[in-house]
Amino acid sequence: MARPAATSPFVPDPAAQRKRLLGERGETIAARHLTGRGMVLLDRNWRCEAGEIDLVLRDGQVLVICEVKTRTSTDYGAPLEAVDRRKVDRLRRLAARWLRVHDCHPEDVRIDMVGVLAPPGRPVEVEHVEAIG
Template sequence: MARSAAASPFTPDPAAERRRLLGERGETIAARHLVRGGMELLDRNWRCDAGEIDLVLRDGRVLVICEVKTRSSEAFGTPLEAVGPAKADRLRRLAVRWLRAHDVHPDDVRIDLVGVLAPPGGPVEVEHVEGVG
């Protein structure tokens, strides 16, 4: 009996690959935007068994945990609409894990969101919201 290509775990999913590349592009754009705004990038795509932090930065004496959401259009809402209370809670838990893993004791910790709208062939828009959680 022949197996379908979709059943193979080794068959690449073109849509998933496009989403991954769009996400990577958005994180690069967000990191560049925040660094140009005066922040220092400390870590990117930090992972543990509880999840991933997109960007970890320092804004003066404040440690910033940053979630980046990237979209190519607003057909399914703005990038920032993709972050709800459950994600904010997870980011707070991940912040504690990052601090413990790096033995860092900042004066304060802030959760920020960056939404990147990157339409194909169009201008990129970046929206930064400080202190969401």
């Protein structure tokens, strides 16, 4: 009986690399879209042991925590459908952590979402939803 090949942390998984690159592309598109609307990008891919915030921006006096979801098709649902209540709750906790770490005291904090649909060979679609949670 054939034994499955061992995976090595030193050998990149092609599917994981494609997913990571797609996510990075979507975050770049989302950041460009939001800054083009006047927001100021403060942080990108901020991480702690509790998770990651894709984008942190300032929209006037409001701090915006932004989750970005990128898809190449809607075969498994639209990008915005990928965020559930659990994810929103996690983003709230991460926002509180980011504020503590950065000793930041904005007038208000908002959680937004940007869905990026980037089908190969077709125009990219960007959907921005403010205050998802």
